Amino acid sequence: MEKEDAALKNYVYVPGLSEVVEDERKKEPSRTEDDKFITATGAAKKVVTTHDNGIVRNKKVDDRSFRIPVWEKYALTIKEAAEYYNIAETRLRDFVMSNRTKPFVLKAGGRLLVKRKVFEAFLDQNNMI
Incomplete structure (x- = not known):
């Protein structure tokens, strides 16, 4: 023993x-x-x-992180979303800051994230941001 x-x-x-x-x-x-x-x-x-x-x-x-493809993520950072949707990062950041109450914005502490699928539906309905 x-x-x-x-x-x-x-x-x-x-x-x-x-x-x-x-x-x-x-x-x-x-x-x-x-x-x-x-x-x-x-x-x-x-x-x-x-x-x-x-x-x-x-x-x-x-290196304890693992990579998840952007198209499989639930929420994207401003930088990831700008690259994914081909929108200028400053333009997207200003747009998200001015629309903080919209359903596609996720607040994570002091950080604002973009909900990918909800934002895609928003973009489908609107042709300008």
Whole structure:
């Protein structure tokens, strides 16, 4: 019983992955085809290039997000909506700000999002924004 308890202390639970911590720490971070690293804990990190006052820097950041195609999202940011509907970003931002009470606007804290399907129905009915 004590051996099992001691053995369980060496395990870390990661959804979909359960390995011995010591073995995992011995491994070097593995590099995948699109500049991602898998760390000892199983978290994915990617290399990001930043420009800071003319200096190019590379750093590893967490990549815990996953990409959802824009046409499958429920709500879009102003930038995504402007690109998706081919409308100038400043024009769309001004339009959304002036129509905050319309059903296609979603307030997420201080952020305004555009409900994709409702906005498409609005665009179908109106030929000007």
